[in-house]
Amino acid sequence: MKAGDLGELALRNLREAVLRNSLTTLGVAVGVASLVAMLSLGVGLQELATRRLSNSGLFDTVIVTARRNMQGMRRPAANPVPAKPERALDEDARSEFARLPNVLEVYPQMRFPTEVRYNGNPYSTIVAGVPDSARGNGSYDGIQGSFFSGPNAEEAILQIEFAKDLSEQTATLIGKELVVRYAERQALAPENGVGNGSGANASDGAGGFSIVPREKKLRIVGIVETEPAAGFGGFGSGRLLIPLEVASTLRAAQVNDLREAVRATTGKPAYASLTVRAKSPAQVEAIETAIKSMGFGTFSLLDATRNLRLFFTIFDLLLAIFGSLALAVATLGIINTLVMAILERRREIGILKALGAADRDVKQLFFVEAGVMGLFGGVLGVGFGWFIGRALTWGTNIYLHRQNLPSAHVFSVPWWLVLGAIVFAVGVSLAAGLYPATRAARLNPVEALRYE
Amino acid sequence: MTTGDGVAVRAEQVSRHYEMGAAVIRAVDEVTLEIRAGEFVALLGSSGSGKSTLLNLMAGLDRPTGGAIFANGRNLSGLSSLELARYRSRTVGMVFQSFNLLPRMTLEENVELPLRLAEVDRGERGARVQEALERVRLEKRLTHRPSELSGGEQQRAALARALVNRPTILFADEPTGNLDSATGESIMLLLKEIQQKLGMTIVMVTHERPLAERFADRIAALADGKLLTDGVKS
Ligand SMILES: Nc1ncnc2c1ncn2[C@@H]1O[C@H](COP(=O)(O)OP(=O)(O)OP(=O)(O)O)[C@@H](O)[C@H]1O
Ligand SMILES: [Mg+2]
Numbered sequence: 001m002k003a004g005d006l007g008e009l010a011l012r013n014l015r016e017a018v019l020r021n022s023l024t025t026l027g028v029a030v031g032v033a034s035l036v037a038m039l040s041l042g043v044g045l046q047e048l049a050t051r052r053l054s055n056s057g058l059f060d061t062v063i064v065t066a067r068r069n070m071q072g073m074r075r076p077a078a079n080p081v082p083a084k085p086e087r088a089l090d091e092d093a094r095s096e097f098a099r100l101p102n103v104l105e106v107y108p109q110m111r112f113p114t115e116v117r118y119n120g121n122p123y124s125t126i127v128a129g130v131p132d133s134a135r136g137n138g139s140y141d142g143i144q145g146s147f148f149s150g151p152n153a154e155e156a157i158l159q160i161e162f163a164k165d166l167s168e169q170t171a172t173l174i175g176k177e178l179v180v181r182y183a184e185r186q187a188l189a190p191e192n193g194v195g196n197g198s199g200a201n202a203s204d205g206a207g208g209f210s211i212v213p214r215e216k217k218l219r220i221v222g223i224v225e226t227e228p229a230a231g232f233g234g235f236g237s238g239r240l241l242i243p244l245e246v247a248s249t250l251r252a253a254q255v256n257d258l259r260e261a262v263r264a265t266t267g268k269p270a271y272a273s274l275t276v277r278a279k280s281p282a283q284v285e286a287i288e289t290a291i292k293s294m295g296f297g298t299f300s301l302l303d304a305t306r307n308l309r310l311f312f313t314i315f316d317l318l319l320a321i322f323g324s325l326a327l328a329v330a331t332l333g334i335i336n337t338l339v340m341a342i343l344e345r346r347r348e349i350g351i352l353k354a355l356g357a358a359d360r361d362v363k364q365l366f367f368v369e370a371g372v373m374g375l376f377g378g379v380l381g382v383g384f385g386w387f388i389g390r391a392l393t394w395g396t397n398i399y400l401h402r403q404n405l406p407s408a409h410v411f412s413v414p415w416w417l418v419l420g421a422i423v424f425a426v427g428v429s430l431a432a433g434l435y436p437a438t439r440a441a442r443l444n445p446v447e448a449l450r451y452e
Numbered sequence: 453m454t455t456g457d458g459v460a461v462r463a464e465q466v467s468r469h470y471e472m473g474a475a476v477i478r479a480v481d482e483v484t485l486e487i488r489a490g491e492f493v494a495l496l497g498s499s500g501s502g503k504s505t506l507l508n509l510m511a512g513l514d515r516p517t518g519g520a521i522f523a524n525g526r527n528l529s530g531l532s533s534l535e536l537a538r539y540r541s542r543t544v545g546m547v548f549q550s551f552n553l554l555p556r557m558t559l560e561e562n563v564e565l566p567l568r569l570a571e572v573d574r575g576e577r578g579a580r581v582q583e584a585l586e587r588v589r590l591e592k593r594l595t596h597r598p599s600e601l602s603g604g605e606q607q608r609a610a611l612a613r614a615l616v617n618r619p620t621i622l623f624a625d626e627p628t629g630n631l632d633s634a635t636g637e638s639i640m641l642l643l644k645e646i647q648q649k650l651g652m653t654i655v656m657v658t659h660e661r662p663l664a665e666r667f668a669d670r671i672a673a674l675a676d677g678k679l680l681t682d683g684v685k686s
């Protein structure tokens with residue numbers, strides 16, 4: 001029989017026992033929904049974890065140093081890198097990294113100790129430069145107040161512990177001003193326009209410098225609970241966060257500068273280390289390899305992300321198995337429905353055969369009926385699953401809200417899951433139809449037609 | 453050649469035995485019968501004599517346990533089940549005592565069914581259905597369901613369905629068995645008309661000798677699976 005006729009006859013047969021077939025289809029839908037819900041939860045949690053971890057800066061970050069910097073720490077010959085001429089980690093290198101595929105940004109570590117004056121009292125603390133890209137990455141989700149208004153804003157975000165040092169009523173700090181006192185590095189060669197450079201200091205002469213004390217007024221715009229990690233390459237933690245651009249304009253005497261100044265061979269200023277952020281942890285490996293081949297030392301937590309992926313693969317597999325249980329029950333439903341249909345349609349099958357239907361035609365007819373139930377069940381089930389997911393997310397977020405925690409997307413239905421679930425439902429239904437279809441095809445027409 | 457010119461179906465020493473535990477039921481036992489093209493043959497016999505079994509064997513709906521059946525020069529035993537289905541679809545038309553129309557389909561759909569199975573093009577089907585229904589004078593009842601028809605009309609619809617694929621042999625198993633005598637007679641007249649107009653070969657099972665004598669060219673009488681007489685009626 002032609003496909004069109006098969007489809008028509010199958011749909012017609014399904015309509016004839018509409019209640020039973022709808023219930024069977026609903027069974028498939030519930031099975032698919034449970035599978036989709038489970039897997040979406042797995043994918044959602046994975047995305048959540050990955051997002052949180054990338055935000056933490058731990059897993060999407062490659063720390064780059066001039067090669068000999070890392071010599072002591074490098075793991076023994078894990079990735080033998082072909083010997084390349086040693087290169088200075090200068091502005092050229094920085095822009096080269098920035099041009100690598102999948103690199104989000106490249107920025108230097110900016111941390112230095114300062115003295116802060118607030119309300120006439122001195123406090124010593126560590127200032128950290130925060131790249132503007134940190135704005136959207138979730139580390140500041142729980143912020144009191146707001147993020148910096150712009151990459152050059154003369155504003156500060158306080159870490160809560162430090163804020164408590166400044167005032168008991170931390171909320172009242174927002175909007176107030178504090179003064180940062182810092183040591184400015186000044187080139188020995190005479191220079192004008194001190195303090196208004198725009199970040200990069202590549203044009204500096206680096207023959208030597210003197211240290212000059214300076215002050216800067218900053219407006220407090222926000223307070224964060226925990227210090228958002230700025231990558232594992234940092235030294236100590238920043239308790240006073242300011243925009244990276246502002247931090248570099250301050251030209252502070254950083255902890256590494258002395259070492260670096262002694263070593264500067266090319267006459268150009270060099271960075272102690274650069275932080276290269278990948279678009280996602282998956283791209284860290286390629287970026288790391290590329291930078292290594294350029295002759296730099298690199299460091300990342302690649303192994304940790306591998307383990308994370310392995311963990312989620314197993315986690316998803318387990319969820320899929322539990323989700324499939326309902327679908328397995330639904331499969332039995334399909335088998336049952338079709339076997340019942342054979343009993344009811346004995347005579348009809350006999351008639352079809354007497355009119356010239358081959359075993360193959362009867363078999364295909366039952367197959368298509370099973371497949372159609374699978375298709376409808378699959379589509380419906382994906383809808384249900386999505387709905388369950390929405391409900392779960394909603395419920396979770398109500399709970400998180402009550403706990404004063406930021407909302408989270410614990411649930412994600414990617415397109416491959418939608419498509420995969422439907423294909424899977426049809427496949428499973430066809431498999432379930434195998435036995436009934438074979439049995440129907442084998443039915444002896446003479447016996448089927450004999451009794452009324 | 454086993455079937456020479458002019459032979460539609462030929463049964464040679466055909467047996468159909470059923471094994472019921474130790475006992476063997478010989479539903480059809482070594483029957484040899486030749487049906488010539490264009491002939492109207494009646495298979496006559498009492499209940500349980502094996503008429504339907506023999507008919508089903510010749511129609512390719514069942515396979516013999518012994519002997520051979522030749523149709524169109526081919527031994528049906530040598531055909532695969534797919535080829536046998538093709539034989540039923542293209543060469544044979546069947547009519548039953550209980551009409552066997554599909555109750556949820558309209559007449560049009562019922563008659564179209566063999567065309568679907570024979571993979572006839574959609575464009576051609578409408579005309580073929582119309583032609584078949586006109587032949588049994590039911591062209592006005594296209595959209596009716598079997599339950600909306602009388603017994604005689606249902607049997608005529610079944611006849612249209614059997615003819616729609618333009619078979620060369622029509623097998624009818626007690627086509628008048630469920631009908632009153634007047635309606636039965638009209639069906640018989642229709643069969644006779646089809647035989648004469650289309651040159652159709654017809655094999656009809658009946659247990660009513662008068663009907664057989666009136667309409668058939670030849671009567672083959674069966675008893676306990678054996679062929680008693682096979683001759684042109686006097
Ligand atoms: N599947 C079967 N198993 C066992 N015996 C069978 C089977 N099918 C038919 N028979 C036997 O074969 C014999 C012939 O049956 P068949 O149906 O051909 O008779 P019939 O002449 O058509 O009778 P009726 O006029 O009542 O239709 C009967 O005795 C019947 O019991
Ligand atoms: Mg019978």
